[in-house]
Amino acid sequence: MNNIIKTILLIVVSIQLVNCLTVSQEASSSIEEIVASYGYPIEKHSVLTTDGYILTVHRIPFGKNGKTSNNKPILLQHGLCDSSFTWIFNLPGYGLGYILADQGYDVWMINFRGNAYSLGHTKFTDKDSAFWDFSFDQLGLYDTPNTIDYILRQTGATKCAIVGHSQGNQAAWISFLRVAGFSNKVSYVAALAPISTITNMRNDFFNVMAELHVDGALVGLGFQRFLPKPSTLRKEFILYCGLCKRCCATGIEMLVGPHNGPFNDTRNPVISGHEPAGTSLKNMQHFSQIKRNKKFQMFDYGKDNQKMYKQSSPPVYDLTKLPNNLNLAFFYGKEDVLSTTTDVQILINQLPKGVLKHSQLVDNYAHIDFVWSLDANTLIYSKIIEQLKVYH
Incomplete structure (x- = not known):
């Protein structure tokens, strides 16, 4: 009997070790290696912005069934401190990057400036303070429109669709408001957990940062980068997440809130190999500002606003002035503590009449569920x- 029990235990442990080894390999693999391992074509493109940043954009040009006659392009835009990894985190059939490719679309996945995959610049390195002098203003003014232009040049298409998550939608709103003619290049926008103002945000991490002015204190101490990819601790972090999946999830939830939908916990070590991808401290400071000021506005430079904007306070992003030729779809969660239902409703009420084609409230969804939940x-x-x- 003892030998039978030992044999069963040995089999169980062996299976777990094989599973951990597979997951650990993905945690240490590049995005290109992960996508290719599932039989999908994958390309890595470098997009040069007009202000000198070099963005890594991953592309899945078609699905497992091969190229179709008309692979229409779609740009996927990640949220704060995230990356293109978020769209291929789940396995084929569940990750949006794979699903759209299998549906015959040409899938492009941006990495906004300053995350772990977009640390290039024509003049600066990520060790230079000037490199980190950006917030979500610049994501919308340069990263999104420059990437769309690149995609249209590469594909010969006249329009591109956008799927954004969280900050990825903020960038789109800014592009529509500040870049002339941009709306003529975009056929449709699906906004997952859309954000503009965050007045009613209930996330403790962001609320403490805003209320105690932690952002300003960190800037004063000389910090420039927020949540850099901790490559020196990556192996230890992967092991830690493998041994304590709940602990690993708790660390992620502190930043993005809980996940309520069904979730593949075995993927936690994979998350640890790619998340968080980081951003600039100035970007985090901008979020704290709009939380404190209760306005979706440009970065507040204080006494330098007059020099920057020729007015004493930063200009507000007036969403009532979004182009009226947009086709928008909103998907938001009842349990989202970052993009709350109250703030989403404020956003909806500001939209020009007729641009919102679809609005869906998901009862149990929280912020990260829109990109990581299995359903x-x-x-x-x-x-x-x-x-x-219909629209693309």
Whole structure:
């Protein structure tokens, strides 16, 4: 009997070790290696912005079934401190990057400036303070429109669709408001957990940072980068997440809130190999400002506003002035503590009449569920695909 028990235990432990080894390999693999391992084509492109940043944009040009006659381009824009990894974190059939490619779309996944995959610049390195002198103002003014222009040049298409998560939507609103003619290049926007103002945000981490002016204190101490990719501790972090999945999830939830939808916990070590991807401290400071000021506005330079904007306070992003030729779809969660239902409703009320084609409140969804939950494919992504067939 003892030998039978020992044999069973040995088999169970062996299976777990094999699973951990597979997951650890993905945690240490590049995004290109992960996507290719599932049989998908993958390309890495470098997009030069007009202010000198070099963005890494990953592309899945088509799905496992091969190229179709008309692979229409779609740009996926990640949220704060995230990366293109978020779209291929889940396995094929569940990750939006794979799903759209299998539906015949040409999938492009941006990495905004300053995350772990976009640390290039024509003049500066990521060790220079000037490199980190950006906030979400610049993501919308340069990163999104420059990437769309690159995609249209590469593909010959006249329009591109956008799927954004969280800050990825903020960048889109800014592009529509500040870049002339940008709306003529975009056929459709699916906004997952859309954000503009964050007045009613209930995330303790962001609330403490804003209320205690932690952002300003860190800037005063000379910090420039927020949550850099900790490559020196990556192996230890992967092991830690493998041994204590709940502990690993708790660390992520502190920043983005809890996940309520069904979640593949075995992927936690993979998350640890790629998340968080980081951003600038100035970007975090900008979020703290709009939380304190209760306005979706440009970066507040204080006494230097007059020099920057020729007025004493930063200009407000007036969403009532969004172009009226947009086709927008909003997907937001009842349990989202970052993009709260109250703030989303404020955003909706500001939109020009007729631009919001679809609005869906998901009862149990929190912020990260829109990109990582296992049932997002049926609850959300299937709706996006239906709308793409109409508007793209």
